[in-house]
Amino acid sequence: MTAELEAKLLDFGLSQKEAKVYISLLELGTSLVTDVAKKAGVKRSTAYVVLESLAKQGLVSITERKSIRLYTPAPPERLIQNLEERSRRFIELVGIAKTILPELKSFFAGSGPKPKIQFFEGTEGIKSAYEDTLTSSEDIRAFASIESMHATLPGFFPDYYRRRSSKGIWINAIFPDTPEARDRIAHNKEEKRRALLVPADKFSFTPEINMYDHKVVFMSLKEKFALVIESEELADAFKKVFELAWLGAKKYDSEK
Amino acid sequence: MTPKNRLKKLSFSQHANTYLFDESENEYGTIKDRRNKVIIEEAQRLHVDKLVLITSGNSGYSLAKMAQGSGIKVVCVVSRRLDEFIKNILKEVSYQVLEINLDQKILRPEELITIARETDEEVIWDVTNGYEDAYISIIKEIAGELKPDYIVCPIGSGGIFIGLVEGARHFLLKTKIIGIGTNEAYQSYADKLSTPWTPYARAIENAVKDGHLVYRLSESDIKEIYKKYKNYGNFEPSSAIIFGVFDMHSFKSSDSVILINSGRLVV
Numbered sequence: 001m002t003a004e005l006e007a008k009l010l011d012f013g014l015s016q017k018e019a020k021v022y023i024s025l026l027e028l029g030t031s032l033v034t035d036v037a038k039k040a041g042v043k044r045s046t047a048y049v050v051l052e053s054l055a056k057q058g059l060v061s062i063t064e065r066k067s068i069r070l071y072t073p074a075p076p077e078r079l080i081q082n083l084e085e086r087s088r089r090f091i092e093l094v095g096i097a098k099t100i101l102p103e104l105k106s107f108f109a110g111s112g113p114k115p116k117i118q119f120f121e122g123t124e125g126i127k128s129a130y131e132d133t134l135t136s137s138e139d140i141r142a143f144a145s146i147e148s149m150h151a152t153l154p155g156f157f158p159d160y161y162r163r164r165s166s167k168g169i170w171i172n173a174i175f176p177d178t179p180e181a182r183d184r185i186a187h188n189k190e191e192k193r194r195a196l197l198v199p200a201d202k203f204s205f206t207p208e209i210n211m212y213d214h215k216v217v218f219m220s221l222k223e224k225f226a227l228v229i230e231s232e233e234l235a236d237a238f239k240k241v242f243e244l245a246w247l248g249a250k251k252y253d254s255e256k
Numbered sequence: 257m258t259p260k261n262r263l264k265k266l267s268f269s270q271h272a273n274t275y276l277f278d279e280s281e282n283e284y285g286t287i288k289d290r291r292n293k294v295i296i297e298e299a300q301r302l303h304v305d306k307l308v309l310i311t312s313g314n315s316g317y318s319l320a321k322m323a324q325g326s327g328i329k330v331v332c333v334v335s336r337r338l339d340e341f342i343k344n345i346l347k348e349v350s351y352q353v354l355e356i357n358l359d360q361k362i363l364r365p366e367e368l369i370t371i372a373r374e375t376d377e378e379v380i381w382d383v384t385n386g387y388e389d390a391y392i393s394i395i396k397e398i399a400g401e402l403k404p405d406y407i408v409c410p411i412g413s414g415g416i417f418i419g420l421v422e423g424a425r426h427f428l429l430k431t432k433i434i435g436i437g438t439n440e441a442y443q444s445y446a447d448k449l450s451t452p453w454t455p456y457a458r459a460i461e462n463a464v465k466d467g468h469l470v471y472r473l474s475e476s477d478i479k480e481i482y483k484k485y486k487n488y489g490n491f492e493p494s495s496a497i498i499f500g501v502f503d504m505h506s507f508k509s510s511d512s513v514i515l516i517n518s519g520r521l522v523v
Contacts, residue, residue, distance in 0.1 A: 092380060098381070100365070102459055103455045232428075
């Protein structure tokens with residue numbers, strides 16, 4: 001149980017030693033450094049440094065009695081307060097990032113022509129590819145698998161759907177017919193989506209392919225990479241392939 | 257937001273294909289309505305408490321009006337030299353108006369946030385610059401009707417100009433954007449366009465290298481242009497400046513040109 005709590009505290013931004021010392025101090029109450037060190041299983045000199053660090057974060061208070069330093073834990077609610085402060089600070093940083101974006105972009109634009117093919121690795125790379133779809137000036141055409149998308153990027157999608165909708169970008173999507181896909185299409189209207197379902201036993205697939213503007217985006221959600229190809233010719237051809245598939249999918253969708 | 261008839265043909269004998277794209281018809285009378293709408297949506301999405309911006313009137317007014325009912329406070333930072341009438345209108349619509357000697361100090365986002373802060377708990381954004389992507393929608397609306405050779409807009413800090421350049425790039429148009437601005441960095445008859453510093457300086461430089469154009473006019477020319485053209489639409493000196501393009505640039509008779517009226521005199 002203590003190990004689980006320690007792991008949670010790491011998520012909150014504490015180091016492993018800070019987590020151990022803080023939990024030990026919570027159990028002990030006001031204590032001498034020697035007792036804290038013993039309880040946490042760290043060296044006395046380390047405990048000093050860690051307790052000072054926790055004091056800076058407002059998680060420990062220090063008092064002196066007859067030249068002896070005593071350490072008292074702040075109530076655990078202080079952790080929430082710290083997280084709230086950090087979250088506020090991060091949102092302010094988003095605002096500052098938005099204001100310096102023009103300067104950053106001017107360096108980007110000045111570094112020569114943009115590549116026609118971009119390769120993105122890992123889940124963060126896939127997120128970058130999804131972010132690019134939000135630059136679309138037209139309806140996105142997509143072959144996609146809802147369960148693969150949600151399993152690969154948990155927590156990313158409700159916000160992505162909201163942001164796409166708020167930009168007025170519609171998506172025309174063909175999904176394998178699964179319970180997850182059926183759940184999702186219940187939100188079609190608010191998520192600006194037109195969707196057709198095709199039998200999963202015949203047409204099951206896991207990657208996502210998006211087409212918009214002059215771009216074709218391939219996302220391998222299992223192998224975790226994305227490829228953004230910018231080509232008027234290819235985009236045009238893939239859009240036509242999609243339109244053909246859409247006609248076929250309509251037949252299955254009407255048979256549901 | 258944009259009525260279908262926003263694009264109007266102008267009858268200049270020597271420039272047959274000249275159109276006016278009229279942003280004075282936006283809800284609060286300014287092209288800035290577009291970016292302010294995006295700002296409010298983003299601020300609501302991320303639960304921002306307060307927005308602060310340096311304004312000479314229109315932009316702050318538009319932002320404050322759009323924020324009404326959202327729970328987001330708008331703080332307008334204005335020059336001490338700003339007209340009292342404008343200050344009073346801003347005070348009516350915004351949460352707070354702070355007067356600063358902007359001639360002597362260039363305020364960075366962190367400084368503006370500090371100035372606007374009342375409590376530690378507040379989440380504050382400086383929105384003086386940025387969000388130029390909001391202007392890409394203008395290109396989308398124009399491209400739906402015609403593919404002009406040139407689009408002419410006023411240029412102050414350059415956000416609108418760069419937004420339009422990005423829009424032309426985004427929609428793969430060959431259209432060149434022409435920015436018309438003032439030579440005066442601190443105080444101009446075209447009061448919305450004087451700016452001592454801009455984060456878009458390098459982006460403007462890059463755009464000019466790509467063939468887009470920037471012309472700067474003298475104060476006497478700006479006054480003359482306003483007098484001559486103000487009745488061609490609902491203009492103020494900072495928006496009427498676009499007509500200066502005809503003295504600065506030689507168009508071919510076949511060129512199609514769209515002039516963007518960035519707004520009317522709101523405050």
